[in-house]
Amino acid sequence: MAEKKQERISMFIDGSNLYYSLKDLEVVKIDFQKLINILKKDRLLVSVYYYNAPLDISIDSKKYWEQQKFFDALRRIPGFNVVLARLRKHKQDDGTYKFEVKGDDIYLAVDLVSGAYENLYDTALIVSGDEDFVPAIKKAQKLGKKIENIYFCTTSSSYLKKTCNTSFCIDQKTAKSIELKEK
Numbered sequence: 001m002a003e004k005k006q007e008r009i010s011m012f013i014d015g016s017n018l019y020y021s022l023k024d025l026e027v028v029k030i031d032f033q034k035l036i037n038i039l040k041k042d043r044l045l046v047s048v049y050y051y052n053a054p055l056d057i058s059i060d061s062k063k064y065w066e067q068q069k070f071f072d073a074l075r076r077i078p079g080f081n082v083v084l085a086r087l088r089k090h091k092q093d094d095g096t097y098k099f100e101v102k103g104d105d106i107y108l109a110v111d112l113v114s115g116a117y118e119n120l121y122d123t124a125l126i127v128s129g130d131e132d133f134v135p136a137i138k139k140a141q142k143l144g145k146k147i148e149n150i151y152f153c154t155t156s157s158s159y160l161k162k163t164c165n166t167s168f169c170i171d172q173k174t175a176k177s178i179e180l181k182e183k
Helices: 015-024 032-040 061-075 104-117 131-142 158-163 172-177
Strands: 008-014 044-052 080-084 086-091 097-102 123-127 146-152 166-170
Touching (some): 008 015, 008 032, 008 104, 015 044, 015 146, 044 104, 061 080, 080 104, 104 131, 146 158
Parallel strands (some): 044 080, 123 146
């Protein structure tokens, strides 16, 4: 009798979506290793991709260096890849700045589809509520891949959830269970 092959998974984390969703749940910092363990279950983790953009050092150098330290900590997790996009700065009429992460969604979509074409995973976990990923998800599914949507109840697209094979909501209880406790 043939031995059952372990399901290979890759996680694709929309960092900005994760940050603001956790902020809505009043969770300041999370333990990414706990999050990975909850989501991977008994499956083989191939890779984790985390998409974000570096903060503007000229606006707040302390926050910039804190974020760099955070990115370095993520990079030390086995199989974890930090993919940095651009941070666009818009000056408002009142002289303040508004910031927008640019390119993160396309990086995620390209990695999702190229991973499907290269047969790097069996199932992809998309940690986001952004429905912009639907075309890439459909392409990966057409290539025989399963897609799970890991979403937050307050910031998720129903279209995204319906497109994916399965979905899992990170609610207040789950978010608190992965919260990083200050030492």
